[in-house]
Amino acid sequence: RKEVEQDPGPFNVPEGATVAFNCTYSNSASQSFFWYRQDCRKEPKLLMSVYSSGNEDGRFTAQLNRASQYISLLIRDSKLSDSATYLCVVNMRVRSGNTPLVFGKGTRLSVIA
Amino acid sequence: DGGITQSPKYLFRKEGQNVTLSCEQNLNHDAMYWYRQDPGQGLRLIYYSQIVNDFQKGDIAEGYSVSREKKESFPLTVTSAQKNPTAFYLCASRGQGYTEAFFGQGTRLTVV
Numbered sequence: 001r002k003e004v005e006q007d008p009g010p011f012n013v014p015e016g017a018t019v020a021f022n023c024t025y026s027n028s029a030s031q032s033f034f035w036y037r038q039d040c041r042k043e044p045k046l047l048m049s050v051y052s053s054g055n056e057d058g059r060f061t062a063q064l065n066r067a068s069q070y071i072s073l074l075i076r077d078s079k080l081s082d083s084a085t086y087l088c089v090v091n092m093r094v095r096s097g098n099t100p101l102v103f104g105k106g107t108r109l110s111v112i113a
Numbered sequence: 114d115g116g117i118t119q120s121p122k123y124l125f126r127k128e129g130q131n132v133t134l135s136c137e138q139n140l141n142h143d144a145m146y147w148y149r150q151d152p153g154q155g156l157r158l159i160y161y162s163q164i165v166n167d168f169q170k171g172d173i174a175e176g177y178s179v180s181r182e183k184k185e186s187f188p189l190t191v192t193s194a195q196k197n198p199t200a201f202y203l204c205a206s207r208g209q210g211y212t213e214a215f216f217g218q219g220t221r222l223t224v225v
Contacts, residue, residue, distance in 0.1 A: 034213050043203055043216035044156070087155070089214075100146055100171065101207075101214050105155035 003027060006088050006104035014112050017078045021107045023071040023088030033064055035073050036087040038106065044087055047073075078111045085109070116140065119204050119217035125225050126191070126198065134189045134220045136204035144207040145187035146214065149173060149200045156203065162187055191222065199224050 006023045013019050025033075033050035048055065050062040050071055061074040071088055088104040117138040126132045136145065144163050148156040158171030162181040176195025181187055187206075191198045201221050205214040 032212075041201075041221075043219050045216070046213045049213060100144075100158050100161045101205075102158075103148075103156040 003102045004088055004090055004104040006107050008105060008107060010108040010110055012110045012112060013078055015078055015080060017111075018074065018076045019078055019109060020075075021073045021086055021088075021109075023073075023104055025069050025071070025088075025090045025102075027090070027092055028066075028069060029092045030069075030090040032091040033062075033071050034089040034091075034101070035060075035062055035071075036089055036103075038085045038087055040084075044103075047086070075109075078109075080111050080113060083109055083111045117204060117206050117215050117217040119202075119220050121220060122218065124220055124222045126222060128224055129193045131190055131192050132222070134191065134202055134204075134222070136187045136189065136217055137185055138187075138206045138215075138217075139185060140206055140208070140215065141184070142206035142208050142215075143184070145181070146205045146207075147171075147177075147179065147187070147189045148203045148205065150203060151200050159189065159202075198222055 004025050035047040036044040037047045038044040048057050050064045054063045059076045063072045085106040085108045087106045089101050091101050092099045120135045146161040147159040150156050157173050159177050160179040162168035165184050168179050168181050178190045203219045204217045207214045
């Protein structure tokens with residue numbers, strides 16, 4: 001089983017739609033979770049951290065289910081500018097410090113006018 | 114402004130040559146990382162360093178080397194032993210705790 005798995009997509013949705021991305025992770029010791037956004041031929045940028053209680057930032061909502069080892073990202077009222085690849089990222093804490101972040105392969109979103 | 118800088122943005126290498134990619138950060142971060150990304154693929158970890166003068170191999174370290182002589186700098190050398198080096202290389206850094214990573218703008222390496 002891969003450490004972080006995502007549906008690669010692409011997800012093609014019309015403007016204004018609501019779209020949800022899911023991600024599963026294999027290591028139950030994972031401690032921190034993030035969603036990154038990557039535009040074509042650019043570096044990944046942090047979209048939002050994911051907290052156990054769930055968190056919201058404008059049109060974006062992230063949820064974490066530790067029991068099921070599952071993370072989600074919901075985008076409401078999609079905009080053309082939301083078109084990008086969304087990367088699910090997890091990190092495991094070990095005695096010697098943080099491990100490197102482990103990235104999923106990403107889910108590609110295309111928002112269509 | 115604080116940030117992480119990679120250079121050059123584009124790099125062309127002849128087969129059999131070693132090349133070094135630069136990564137500098139002024140965020141005062143202890144940890145630094147090198148990732149490789151191939152078209153349509155995710156990020157794969159090459160090397161990482163949690164502290165000055167120490168580094169560990171990632172998942173695909175063969176054909177690469179690094180050094181960490183200064184906190185701010187983590188250069189990556191792509192050696193002639195790396196058989197398929199054409200890729201997008203990303204450097205990142207992180208602070209203490211469960212913090213997010215910040216990325217440089219990347220170096221696109223092409224073998225000619």
